Amino acid sequence: MNAMTYVESVLEKVKRMNPGEEEFQAAVTEVLHCLTPVLEKNPQYMTHNILERLVEPERQIIFSVPWMDDRGKVQVNRGYRIQFSNALGPYKGGLRFHPSVNLSIIKFLGFEQVFKNALTGRPIGGGKGGSDFDPKGKSDMEIMRFCQSFMNELSRHIGENVDVPAGDIGVGGREIGYLYGQYKKIKGASEPGVITGKGPIYGGSLGRPEATGYGLVYFVREILTHQGITLAGKRAVVSGSGNVALYAMEKLQALGVKVVACSDSHGYIYDEEGIDLEVVKTIKDVERQRISEYPLRANRGEYYPGFKKIWEVPCDLALPCSTQNEIDGKSAGKLVKNGVLLVGEGSNMSSTLEAQRIYKEQGILFAPAKAANAGGVAVSALEMTQNAMRTSWELEKVDSLLHKIMQNIFQDAMDAAAQYGHPEDLVLGANIAGFVKVADAMVAQGL
Known part of the structure; x- marks a missing residue:
């Protein structure tokens, strides 16, 4: 054959x-x-x-998550944990709490995670999990009760040498804290290496919240530098307003890029002067409000309903950091028409296959997710190392290691693409570089 x-x-x-x-x-x-x-x-x-x-997950776990809301009524959601491959190390991948979560999405994320984790060069396998629970509009107590019920079942299947979950959409520092607290109660022991994304005061790594966004920008800079293009002075659009988007914007601004638009699930804001990041952080991180508050708080900029329309804003750099398939063929066409130079994926599979085809045909530089957004899991692996050593590293050390990992991923993907006859095709290069590491481990370990 x-x-x-x-x-x-x-x-x-x-x-x-x-x-x-x-x-x-x-x-x-x-x-x-x-x-x-x-x-x-x-x-x-x-x-x-x-x-x-x-392509066949090693284990697929589906379970019910009953929890009580503030009115005393019992609600039931569905939980998932897909353990895809442990050829390189314990299963590793985030938990996503969002109404869109279903088996297909968790399996796609877990499959992607296998290769992404391999690219980091860290000894971690791939997995993913989550629930169709929606944290938006829920009280802290409701979220705590849900997380405790979720962990009651998840705790049977995880461990620092077995499966190490982390955060994703809908699962931030608050949720990780509740999940880990319940795990400790169930096990009767402190095992900080069982979950990553923890707060620094109880075993988390400095630099973890920033890692995916910072790593994305480091990867984008590597692509542009390779092309002889300077990052400073460029104009960027970043979708989303969660951790990945916020810290991508922070690093872009620090490197001299003007970020003119960002979004949430209802719409987007446009600010020709450049987004006031502190205002956005207050609205989203502190007050947990909609991005539509921005014009009133910043006293400038405009809000537009319909988050997909953000890709109509002219820019040099388009960084989708929201969810899968957020740039379709139509949106990709508008980006090209408006002169986009590079698309860098901060969210998993941000661009549809049709959108990717358009980038390739039109010569648009493209940073695929499994390479470009690997910074988060890379620093999660560094958190696991610190937990195993019972130590904590300075932020500068973590950021330096992250920068080096992203440089290595770029070079590995470029080398693989060239070796197999497709120079500078980062999609092909990243897929091959990740696959070869996993495949060689599987051959070596037998059936």
């Missing part, structure tokens, strides 16, 4: 075994289509059926 036939047979099986799971199927399709040249040069991967083994 040749490589292309093998890939298509695996994709056919994925579609048959996972009907209706569009996000998962799209993620698998994108990765596997990049791997044909690797399989042609390394037929042992086909002999060992590596692809068939990789």
Whole structure:
């Protein structure tokens, strides 16, 4: 069987075994289509059926999460933990609390996490979890009760040498604290390495909240530097207003970039003078309000309903940091028409396959998520190291290590792309570089 036939047979099986799971199927399709040249040069991967083994999660856990709201009424949500691959180390990946969460989304995220984690060079496998619970509009007590109920079941399946969850959309420092507190009560022991994203006062790493956003900007800078382009003086649009977006904007501004727009799930703000980041942080982080408050608080800028319209704002750099598939073909076309230079993914699979095709055809520089947003899990791995050593590192050390990791990811992806005949194709390069590390470990360890 040749490589292309093998890939298509695996994709056919994925579609048959996972009907209706569009996000998962799209993620698998994108990765596997990049791997044909690797399989042609390394037929042992086909002999060992590596692809068939990789696309099937090692464990899929689905459970109910009953919790009591402030009115005394019992609510029930669904929880997930997908343990995809531990070839390189314990399963590692975040928890997402959002109404859109379903099995397909968690599987797509877990599959992507396998390769992303491999790219960091840290000894961690890939997994993902979450729930269709929506923290928005809930009181702190409701969120605490939900997190405690969620951990009652999750605690059976995790451990610092087994599976180490972290935060994601809807799961920030508050939720991580409640989850870890309940884990300690259940286990009767302090095991800080079981979860990452913790507060620094109880085992978390300095620099973890900033890591994904900072790492994204470091990766974007590597691409531009390679092209002989300076980051300073550019004009950027950043979707989202969570941790990834906020810290991406912070680092961009520190490096001389003017950020003119950001968003939430209801709409976006545009400020020609440049976004006042402290105002946005107060609205979103402290008050947990909508971004529509910005013009009144900053006394400048404008708010527009409809978050997808943010991609109509002219910019040099477009950094989607909100959710999957937020840039479709239509939005990509508008970015190209308005002269975008680079698209850098802060959220997972931010761009649809059609959007990625447009970038490639139009010569737009593209930083794919599994490489560009790996900074968060990289620093999570550094947090695990600090926990194992019972120590804490200075922020400067963590940031320096993060910067070096992002440089290494860029170089590994570039080298892999060149080795397999597609110079500077970072999508193909990142997929191949991550895959080879996992595949070699699987071959070495046998069935």
